[in-house]
Amino acid sequence: MHAKCSSVFPSANDAVRPEPGWSPNTLKTTFVVTVDVESRSKGDPAQDVLGVIPGYQGNFGIGRIMDLMEAHQARATFFVNVYESAKHGDEAMSRAARMIHERGHDLELHTHPRPMFPHYGMSQAPLDEQVAILEKGISLLEAWTSKRVVAHRSGAFAANTDTLRAAESVGLRADCSLSPGSRVEVPLVEELGATNAAQRVDGVWEIPMTCFDQIRVGAWHSRRILDIEGCSLAEIKRVTRDAIRQGLPTVCILMHSFSFSRQGTPNRRAIRRLSALLGWLRRQDDIEIGTIEQVCRGLDAMPPPVGAARIPRTGFWLTWCRAVGAWNEGGKNFVVAAAGLGGIALVALAVATAGYRLIHP
Known part of the structure; x- marks a missing residue:
């Protein structure tokens, strides 16, 4: 016996082809x-x-x-x-x-x-x-x-x-x-x-x-x-x-x-x-x-x-912000928060190094 299923409403990626009587502006x-x-x-x-x-x-x-x-x-x-x-x-x-x-x-x-x-x-x-x-x-x-x-x-x-x-x-x-x-x-x-x-x-x-x-x-x-x-x-x-x-x-x-x-x-x-x-x-x-x-x-x-x-x-930004806000509520949050901070530090270091080399060729 196989279940018969179908999903409700089209994807936002699909062309809008609503059924008769349905309008995305009338249903919340x-x-x-x-x-x-x-x-x-x-x-x-x-x-x-x-x-x-x-x-x-x-x-x-x-x-x-x-x-x-x-x-x-x-x-x-x-x-x-x-x-x-x-x-x-x-x-x-x-x-x-x-x-x-x-x-x-x-x-x-x-x-x-x-x-x-x-x-x-x-x-x-x-x-x-x-x-x-x-x-x-x-x-x-x-x-x-x-x-x-x-x-x-x-x-x-x-x-x-x-x-x-x-x-x-x-x-x-x-x-x-x-x-x-x-x-x-x-x-x-x-x-x-x-x-x-x-x-x-x-x-x-x-x-x-x-x-x-x-x-x-x-x-x-x-x-x-x-x-x-x-x-x-x-x-x-x-x-x-x-x-x-x-x-x-x-x-x-x-x-x-x-x-x-x-x-x-x-x-x-x-x-x-x-x-x-x-x-x-x-x-x-x-x-x-x-x-x-x-x-x-x-x-x-x-x-x-x-x-x-x-x-x-x-996306990464919201994930990282959430991890930072709850860094002390589980190991995964701490790891994600620390990894993000480490990444920011590396980018800052790279930018500073590049700037120094431009000033002191």
Whole structure:
């Protein structure tokens, strides 16, 4: 059985041949803040989900994320990993699900099935077991909140086309596991290809994480996804404007319920970045902040999809600026920042040497 897929809207490199009734000037791109609600592997949902950091006042979990979204008259999509309730008990996760739903945000399903099923990721399970995993998660969220979810994201993006078949069989409308810029193996990327465009695969919309190439040299590229912790505001803006120019229906950025905490302390840089991003988005006339559930309704109402989408490139300068700003947050950032400074020093030395030789032949 082969999945039938097609991407939404033409590439900016293609000649503009819109379908009848479609105009790039009448449809806005929807920016979706997606939040994976889960505990770290050795974490505690009280801190990683509900945002209680010992020794600090305030909330640094899903409550704080919702506060920021609501301050900008916006809502986020929260993919909740219900399966960890088998490990930690269901009090924290059920409370989180109810908070999300009662505050009017988009509650959806996140699958890290290991605590309840013998599989780390969805793609490791055969189709019938993937169906059982989804049915269990859907039923728990419905029992906790009375909401029947419409979308799913695989934990660690470990999905394949069987995952989409399973999603269709349990009545889901969308999957959000395609992540071409992840640093983990994503079977769905091998099966569907790397793209930022939504695709209709059999009866399910595949709405991808938005990705970009930091640096591209020939066939080689350094690719990553939009991530509130790992990307600079300048990079997010650049990729978003490119998606708008292409007429893509969605831009999706990744967060976690613990994005506002780092090693037991508040991650205030991520808090400021999300706030600044939401403020910038609200000032754009050609984009709106929405949810996956809203996107599904919009995609269903669109004309037949055509064309493909290219993956944008941000370039060395933005990559280096981001690394400099976060030089103490990981070895790669330090190496990139140092390499850039070394390159600048070499260029300066070469220019100075050439100038000296001109003056003193």
